[in-house]
Amino acid sequence: MTSLLTKSAPIALAAALAISPILAPTAAFAVPAGGYADLVETVAPAVVFIEVTGAVQATSGMPETLRRRFERNSPQESPRAGLGSGFIISSDGQIVTNHHVISGAKNVEVTLSDGTKYDAEVIGSDAATDIALLSIKADVDLPFVSFGTSEQMRVGDEVVAVGNPFGLSSSVTSGIISAKARDINAGPYDDFIQTDAAINRGNSGGPLFNNSGDVIGVNTAIISPAGGSVGIGFAVPSDVVREVVADLSDDGTVTRGWLGVSIRPMSDEVAEVLGFESTKGAVIEAVSKDSPAATAGLEKGDIILDFDGTQISALRDLTRAVAAKNPEEKASMTVLRRGKEMTLDVTIGTLAPQET
Known part of the structure; x- marks a missing residue:
């Protein structure tokens, strides 16, 4: 029997990446013949690794069947260390990740692709869409990526996920959009992009790119019988994320x-x-x-x-x-x-x- 892994359940959590600070591309890359190397080299420096300490295991966002199993197997209030992915969306250090990555955290540390570490501030977090906004202070302009329009993506379009699955930093996987507007009973505003690009524990909060190098989703959940990727992953669409991030950056909350x-x-x-x-x-x-x-x-x-x-x-x-x-x-x-x-x-x- 498969189990739905979302929010604070053991899903995707994590991720840092590559080299050379360059901004996201504006022109589409030709993908199949030459592979994804140009795209990855361009966007990877904006993807970060997130480490969380002092967090408590939260179960309020899980589907009921998963919550009961989780509570049987784990102390509900036990401290934990968590890993997750995120991506920089502005040169001054705003970072997007999942709510479940940083929920309950006392300390959040962000590691850039060059190994530089920063303490991050949580600007705001939205449990309903599982999106959080962080901020770090750096002495230099940081590489960043931009949001694309998820509504324009079609089933069958190619996508690339970048993250830190199982602690393996700078990992890149590719696939297609398998479906759109998926409701997986994770929350009241479910509208997930489904993809077969491999997403594992450590990928949560990381970006899903189109082949123009634009972020069209935030990797958030998988369905899996054993906790690893079986080709059924879910990302929050960028059109949703963009609105939530704008609201969070204003006053740290989302008004609905x-x-x-x-x-x-x-x-x-x-x-x-x-x-x-x-x-x-x-x-x-x-x-x-x-x-x-x-x-x-x-x-x-x-x-x-x-x-x-x-x-x-x-x-x-x-x-x-x-x-x-x-x-x-x-x-x-x-x-x-x-x-x-x-x-x-x-x-x-x-x-x-x-x-x-």
Whole structure:
């Protein structure tokens, strides 16, 4: 039986790299004939190795089945040393990694590709997307890489992962995008890129590059029966990471919109009764008192079919659409109530920060 390894479970953690400080490329490299050597030589200096001490093993972000197994086998509050990867995104030393790499850490040390070590400050961390932003102070401009647009990537496109699997620094693996928009039940905003590029323990927080040398994902999780790569890895898309990092760099937190409802999927039976070809929408199970949803007039049993132009095919469509809104922003909803469609307007609230 396979186990899902995400967040603070033993997944990918780590990574440092190569040589010569150069910035990320802007032109695409020709890959198959000449290999990835030019790309790696260019981007590797911006990938770093992260060591964490004084952390405690956290289980709150794991799927329930994995959490129970983890808690049986390990003391929940035992100190640990952790390893992870990260990548520099600015010449002044901002570094992106995974939340689960640095969660609970007392000390975070970053090692550059030339062996230089720095104590890192955690600017902010977002458990919901498993993204964290660090900062180091150096006396020189640092090599960095840039984000690409993950939305433009297609299934079958070539990708390269750089990291520190099992402590083997400067390791490079390649593969393709196997799927997009994967929901692996790791969190409310799952939208992972799936890849067969080998990702192992030590890769967490490291970059997934397209063959132009742009970061199109942050390697975060694997599915594996024994903890090693079997060709099923997951990366947080760069379009998500870019927004989270911008929010974290502002004040160390991520602000998300809040509606104030509990939701469940539409059942096949309900879809058949309503004459739908397939299930869709989000069925309201409960409306929080004094919430934006209550003020807007949403009721238990309502089915939200569209939220401000986003068609709701699955529950995460609504979760992500609401979270993307700014507090006090107005939105309209298409709601099915007792077989009749209606439009409701809502003023979005502020989602309380998640516990880490």
